[in-house]
Amino acid sequence: MAEVEKKEEREVPYYETVLGASPEKLATVDYKPPAKPWMDVPPKFKKLDYLNPAKVKWMKVIDLPFPREWSPPDEDWKLPENWKEIFLNGMEDRLKRFRSFQLFMDICVRCGACADKCQFFIGGGDPKNMPVLRAELLRSIYRRYFTTSGKILGKIAGARELTVDVIKELFKYSFQCTECRRCSVFCPYGIDMAEITMIARELLLLLGMHVNWAIEPVGKSFLTGNHMGLLPHTIKDFMDEYRDELEKITGFKVDVPMNRKGAEILYIVPSGDFFDERGVILTIATLLYFYHIGLDYTWSTYTSEGGNFGLFTSHEMIKRLNAKMYAEAKRLKVKWILGGECGHMWRVINQYMGTVNGPADFLEEPVSPITGTKFENAKDTKMVHIAEFTADLIRHGKLKLDPSRNDHVIATYHDSCNPSRAMGLFEEPRYIIKNVCNNFYEMPESCIREKTFCCGGGAGLGTDEQLETLLRGNFPRSNATKHVHEKFGVNRLLCMCAIDRAVLSMGLSYWCPQVTVGGVHELLANALVIPGESPRTVDLRRQPLKRPITPGKIAGKEA
Amino acid sequence: MPKWPYKGKEYDMDEDGFLQDWEAWEEGMAPELAKMEGVELDDRHWELIRYLRDYYIKYQIAPPIKMLVKEMAKAFGPEKGNTKYLYQLFPGGPAKQACKFAGLPKPTGCV
Numbered sequence: 001m002a003e004v005e006k007k008e009e010r011e012v013p014y015y016e017t018v019l020g021a022s023p024e025k026l027a028t029v030d031y032k033p034p035a036k037p038w039m040d041v042p043p044k045f046k047k048l049d050y051l052n053p054a055k056v057k058w059m060k061v062i063d064l065p066f067p068r069e070w071s072p073p074d075e076d077w078k079l080p081e082n083w084k085e086i087f088l089n090g091m092e093d094r095l096k097r098f099r100s101f102q103l104f105m106d107i108c109v110r111c112g113a114c115a116d117k118c119q120f121f122i123g124g125g126d127p128k129n130m131p132v133l134r135a136e137l138l139r140s141i142y143r144r145y146f147t148t149s150g151k152i153l154g155k156i157a158g159a160r161e162l163t164v165d166v167i168k169e170l171f172k173y174s175f176q177c178t179e180c181r182r183c184s185v186f187c188p189y190g191i192d193m194a195e196i197t198m199i200a201r202e203l204l205l206l207l208g209m210h211v212n213w214a215i216e217p218v219g220k221s222f223l224t225g226n227h228m229g230l231l232p233h234t235i236k237d238f239m240d241e242y243r244d245e246l247e248k249i250t251g252f253k254v255d256v257p258m259n260r261k262g263a264e265i266l267y268i269v270p271s272g273d274f275f276d277e278r279g280v281i282l283t284i285a286t287l288l289y290f291y292h293i294g295l296d297y298t299w300s301t302y303t304s305e306g307g308n309f310g311l312f313t314s315h316e317m318i319k320r321l322n323a324k325m326y327a328e329a330k331r332l333k334v335k336w337i338l339g340g341e342c343g344h345m346w347r348v349i350n351q352y353m354g355t356v357n358g359p360a361d362f363l364e365e366p367v368s369p370i371t372g373t374k375f376e377n378a379k380d381t382k383m384v385h386i387a388e389f390t391a392d393l394i395r396h397g398k399l400k401l402d403p404s405r406n407d408h409v410i411a412t413y414h415d416s417c418n419p420s421r422a423m424g425l426f427e428e429p430r431y432i433i434k435n436v437c438n439n440f441y442e443m444p445e446s447c448i449r450e451k452t453f454c455c456g457g458g459a460g461l462g463t464d465e466q467l468e469t470l471l472r473g474n475f476p477r478s479n480a481t482k483h484v485h486e487k488f489g490v491n492r493l494l495c496m497c498a499i500d501r502a503v504l505s506m507g508l509s510y511w512c513p514q515v516t517v518g519g520v521h522e523l524l525a526n527a528l529v530i531p532g533e534s535p536r537t538v539d540l541r542r543q544p545l546k547r548p549i550t551p552g553k554i555a556g557k558e559a
Numbered sequence: 560m561p562k563w564p565y566k567g568k569e570y571d572m573d574e575d576g577f578l579q580d581w582e583a584w585e586e587g588m589a590p591e592l593a594k595m596e597g598v599e600l601d602d603r604h605w606e607l608i609r610y611l612r613d614y615y616i617k618y619q620i621a622p623p624i625k626m627l628v629k630e631m632a633k634a635f636g637p638e639k640g641n642t643k644y645l646y647q648l649f650p651g652g653p654a655k656q657a658c659k660f661a662g663l664p665k666p667t668g669c670v
Contacts, residue, residue, distance in 0.1 A: 014650040017597075052574045069560050071574065212573075217668045227668030234618040241626060272669035275623045275654075277642065279669075307669055343669075462669065464655075465575050498669030542641075 015510040019048065019467055023511055026471060027479075029125040038133060039140070039160050043169040045072040048467040051175050051460070054215035059208065061219035062317070066208025072171065077164070083207050084162055088145055090206045094199050095146065101199050104191045105142040108135060114183035114193070119453050120176050123475035131183035131193045134173050138200050141166065167207070174200040175211055176469055178461055179312065179344075180417040180454035197459070202314045210313065214460030217309040221321050226271035226305035232259075235301045238274050242284045249284075249542065251534035254291035256299065259332070263298035264369060266329050269340035270307045272498030278505060278518050279498055281541050282341060285525030286386075288540070292530050293370060293393070297338065303328040306342035307498065311352075312460040319356040322348055326360050329382075336366035337383040341519045343497030344458065346385065347422035354380045371396040385419065387496065390524060391428040394435050400529040403438045404555040407546040408539070409492045409523065410439040412484045414477060414504065415452035416497035426450070429496060429520050436527035441488040443480040453477040455495075457503030464506065474507030482512040493517050529559055565591065577659055581615065584662025593660045596651060603648055604660070606634045611661045621658050621666065 016022055034041050050072045059067035070078050080086060095102045114131040116122065121129040128134060136158070143150030143159035150159030160166070179194035187193075204210060217227030224231060230238075239256045247253045257263060267290075273279035290297060303324050310317030329337055339345060354360075363382035366375040373392045375384045393399050413433055419425040426449045433440050447453050456473030457463075464470060481504075484490040493504055493515050505517045518541075526539045529552070537548045552559050560579070563572040565588055571579035576595060578584055589608055593600050600608075610630045614622045622630075624642060632640025642653075649656040655665050 014652075018651075055573070213667065220667065228666055228670065229620060231619055234620055237618060238623060241623075241629075245625065270669045275620075275666060276670045277624050277654075280623055280625055305668075309668075502670050 013510050013513060015464070015467060015471065015506070018464075019471070026468075027475060029123065029472075031125045033127045038127065038136075039155070042165045043172045045168075045172065048465075049469055050172065051211035051213055051463065051466050054210045054212045058212065058216045058219035059210075062215070062222055064205060064208065064210070064215070068208060070209075072168075077168065077209070079164065079167070079207055083167070086206050087162065087167070087203055090203045091142070091199075092146070094202065095142075098195070098199070100192065100195050104135070104196055105139055105146075107189050108132065108139065108191060109189070111188065113186045113188060114191075117183045117186050118177075119180075119182070119456055119476045120178075120469070120473045123456075123472035124176075124469070126176075128169070128173050129176055131187075134177060135191070135193060135196045137166070137170055137173060138196060167204070167209075170200050171204055171209055174204060175461060176473070178417070178454045178456065178458035178473065180458050181421045182417070182451065182454060185421065185450050194459075198311075198315075201312065205314055211460055213463045213465065214309050214312045217307075217460075218313055218317055218321065221305055221309065224304070225302045225324055226274075227307060227309055228271045228275055230271060230274055230304060232301035235274055235299075235304055239283075239299070242280060243287060246284050246287055246540075249536065249538065249540060250288060250530075251536075252288060252291060252530070252532075254287050256287065257297060258299050259301055260298035261332050263332060264296040264335050265298070266303065266332055266334040266337045267297045267299055267340065268303050268306045268325065268337060268342075268345075270342040270345065270498035271305045272307075272502060273340060274304070276498065276502050278501040281522050282501075282519035285519070285522045285540050286340070288525045288530075289390075289521060289528065292528055293398070296369065298332060298334070300328050300332070302331075306339055306345035308345060308348045309460060311344050311348055318348055318352050322353055323357050325353070325383075326357050326363075329360065330362055335364040336378070337363070338386060338389060339383055340386050341496040341498070341521060343416045343418045343499055344422075345418075346425075347418040349381050349383050350423050353383075368392055370398055385423070385425060385428070387419075387425060387428040387432060387520060390521065391431045394432060399524075400554075400559065401436055401524075401527045402529050402554040402559075403436050403527055404547065405527045405539070405545065405549060406437040406523050407439070408543065409437055410441070410488060410490045411437050411492045411494050411523070412441050412443055412481065412488075412490045413448070413520075414443075414455070414481075414493055414495040414500060415449055416495050416500050417452060417454050417458060419496050420452050421450055424450075425496075429494075432520055432524055433494060436523045439488075441484050441490055443484050447476065447480045453480065455497075455500045455503040456507060457499050462499045462503045470503070471507060471510055474503065475511065477504065478507045478511035481508060481515055485512055485515050491515055494520050494523065496520055529554060575665070577665055578662045581663050584612075588662060589660045592662070596656065596659070598649070598656070598660070600660070603631070603635060603639070604657075606630065607645075607648070607653070607657055608661045611657055611663060615661075615663050621654065621661075621663055624653055627653055627657070
């Protein structure tokens with residue numbers, strides 16, 4: 001009896017208990033703007049609504065200025081004495097260095113096309129989360145100190161004084177932007193909001209202010225090569241465990257090549273794939289997949305991170321953390337690099353790596369060892385996305401697939417922000433999914449492909465420290481998922497990003513707990529028909545299959 | 560840095576309720592830390608907390624959920640060895656909440 005009671009008690013989702021608000025209540029958003037003009041509304045910080053500041057220890061590890069203990073709700077943020085001068089000098093310097101920044105400060109015509117496109121505005125209703133107004137927070141300072149009209153006309157020209165409250169406001173809203181770039185898709189000028197947020201964060205960092213969820217991973221990455229701080233022997237211990245798990249499920253005992261010199265391909269994943277529940281399944285799936293195709297590859301315990309939280313910190317930090325990719329490729333003497341289902345890694349690779357740490361002339365233009373396909377798109381970076389690589393194999397009929405092995409899954413696909421908006425990877429994942437799964441349903445057109453919503457946890461926001469903000473930012477994506485769950489019975493949200501795998505799981509546990517989250521290649525590995533396979537009744541998650549697998553048979557018939 | 564009072568001494572604890580010095584932790588703290596999150600510890604929690612501490616000493620991180628599941632199955636039988644069961648024990652997520660009670664830092668990054 002006692003056990004039954006206990007179970008009922010836990011039916012209320014955990015986050016609902018913590019937040020004290022039901023999904024119905026949180027989804028009722030008040031879009032009415034405050035009565036006062038926006039410049040007169042000071043920022044407020046309440047619990048579960050902000051990220052914790054960067055800890056002194058991690059600030060020191062990466063030589064960041066003014067490390068100190070402070071907290072957003074505090075009145076005194078212990079700013080350095082000449083904070084105003086530091087901030088404005090930093091801004092002047094960046095206006096000179098980044099033409100994009102200068103341009104984005106100048107060209108907005110406030111047409112409002114972006115206003116209702118941000119998931120934080122949709123889910124939260126705070127007007128300062130309209131991208132146009134988020135940018136205006138910084139633009140108003142730009143006008144006051146860097147334009148003649150602003151210097152003379154002040155408020156009439158949309159300019160305002162730089163005050164401590166402005167700094168606090170910038171901190172609040174720079175960390176309610178996931179740099180996902182959805183708004184930029186709708187901007188007729190193509191203003192890249194992520195770049196504005198990046199600069200705002202850099203300026204805050206000059207004053208010693210950032211969030212720990214970004215700075216600790218950066219520090220750990222600097223010390224160990226990955227955001228989690230996994231040491232080489234730890235990764236080895238994890239991977240041995242996953243190899244054993246794969247053997248228990250499938251009967252295949254595979255090699256886990258680590259730091260192997262002379263391998264053809266270096267394989268890089270987000271470190272979440274070594275640890276996170278869903279990421280680990282993806283790793284197990286990848287081990288099986290690469291074993292099956294006989295890939296000559298290696299994992300690395302030095303380049304043990306695809307992600308780069310430097311992107312959320314500063315341009316200098318992007319370069320510093322990214323450098324290990326080419327350095328390791330050189331050391332191991334591989335021909336080219338294959339990258340896993342990681343999110344912002346691909347933004348760094350496609351938009352920064354080639355120029356900040358390239359050219360990687362010592363690597364070869366990537367060629368699939370199985371199909372001979374030349375990945376000309378990767379000529380510059382020498383790095384191929386695993387979805388491109390797999391889609392090419394399927395296209396050439398190199399994989400024997402039985403999609404009915406995923407019949408227990410009814411899938412939809414979330415275009416992860418960066419693979420979609422930073423590299424245009426729309427077709428490959430869909431092509432793979434349709435080949436490995438019989439039940440696939442798209443979410444509405446307005447929120448997929450380049451218009452995809454962010455999970456709400458990108459750019460260093462993916463922690464429940466700021467649970468309310470996270471769930472609000474996550475609402476649009478979870479809501480669309482709920483829609484296809486109710487309409488088509490969808491029970492799995494597929495995506496290609498480690499932050500997605502973690503944050504969408506958090507969000508859905510609150511908004512639509514019937515749907516689980518996973519990677520695309522998990523389903524691929526489930527569907528592989530492999531010579532010498534054993535009969536089995538579960539998938540790689542140990543979830544029961546609809547129909548037990550009989551070796552060599554596809555959908556129950558002779559292959 | 561917020562301070563946490565325990566047995567007449569004060570310990571550094573971050574805003575999220577994690578002890579800052581994992582070596583300052585002692586067993587008596589765990590039930591207190593759990594109480595703050597509305598969790599009452601029993602044998603099953605303790606099995607994992609001790610396993611976490613042992614693992615952390617060697618590897619400087621808590622083991623992933625897969626290993627916790629295995630440990631549970633080993634100690635309490637296969638029917639207890641699944642992720643769902645772990646979430647019942649640690650509703651705030653086994654990775655995070657178990658670390659909190661065990662006085663270990665929470666995992667960071669894309670997790």
